[in-house]
Amino acid sequence: MVMPGWEYGERPATARPSMSGRQELRRTVPQSRLDVLSADRVLQLQREAGNAATSDLVEEERSPVLDTIASGGDALHDDVRADMESRLGASFGDVRVHTDAAAAQSAQSVGARAYTVGPDVVFQRDAYDPHSEEGRTTLAHELTHVMQQREGPVAGTPTAGGISVSDPGDRFERAASENASRVLSAPAPVASAVQRDIGEEGADIAGAVAQREDAAGEPEEEISEEAG
Known part of the structure; x- marks a missing residue:
C-alpha cells in the first residue's frame, strides 16, 4: 500500500529498478511485511534502493482488493x-x-x-x-x-x-x-x-x-x- 499523504517521485520513462535494488529491498523488507513500514522507513528505502524499486515493491504488495x-x-x-x-x-x-x-x-x-x-x-x-x-x-x-x-x-x-x-x-x-x-x-x-x-x-x-x-x-x- 502507499501511505496516504506521501508522494513518490515520478518514475523515469525508460528507467527500471535494477536487480540489485530489488534484491536489496527483498532482503530489507521480509515478504508480506510491507504493511508495517513507517513513512520514515519508506524514505530510507528510497534512498537505499531508489524510487523505482521502492514504488514497484509497494505496487506488488498492494492487495487486488x-x-x-x-x-x-x-x-x-x-x-x-x-x-x-x-x-x-x-x-x-x-x-x-x-x-x-x-x-x-x-x-x-x-x-x-x-x-x-x-x-x-x-x-x-x-x-x-x-x-x-x-x-x-x-x-x-x-x-x-x-x-x-x-x-x-x-x-x-x-x-x-x-x-x-x-x-x-x-x-x-x-x-x-x-x-x-x-x-x-x-x-x-x-x-x-x-x-x-x-x-x-x-x-x-x-x-x-x-x-x-x-x-x-x-x-x-x-x-x-x-x-x-
Whole structure:
C-alpha cells in the first residue's frame, strides 16, 4: 500500500529498478511485511534502493482488493434491489456489485466466494446469481455486511497488502448468516413507500472493512483495510 499523504517521485520513462535494488529491498523488507513500514522507513528505502524499486515493491504488495473496490462496479438490477430492500429494510441505492474477471481474481486472492467493502460487493466467477437460492442467500448475506459496515468499523488482524482478517466465527458473520436465512425464509414484505437512502458517492476506501464468504462454503471471515 502507499501511505496516504506521501508522494513518490515520478518514475523515469525508460528507467527500471535494477536487480540489485530489488534484491536489496527483498532482503530489507521480509515478504508480506510491507504493511508495517513507517513513512520514515519508506524514505530510507528510497534512498537505499531508489524510487523505482521502492514504488514497484509497494505496487506488488498492494492487495487486488483495493483496486477492485475502486473500479466502479454496477448497481443492483431494479428487481433485485427492490426485493432485497423490502426484505432487509434498508436502501441499497449506493451498492455496487463487481462481477468481472478482475473481481473474480480479487475474490480468489482472498479465498472468497464473495466479499464486501463498504457499499462494494465483489463476487467470485459465477457466484453472483440473484435468481438462484444459493445466489440470493449469498447476496442477502453480503448486503447484511453492507448494513453492518454502515454502523461502524469491524475489527481485524493486520496482514499483508493493506488488509486485515478477523475470526470467521465472529458475531458479525454469525449475524449475517442468521439474517440472510431469516429474511429469505419468509415471503417478501411490501416495500415501504419511504426508505432512508445514503449518499451515492460511495465509502472512503481508507480504513474500509471487507467481509468475505469463504470460497469453500465455510464460515466467513472479514477483511478490513488498514488506514495508512
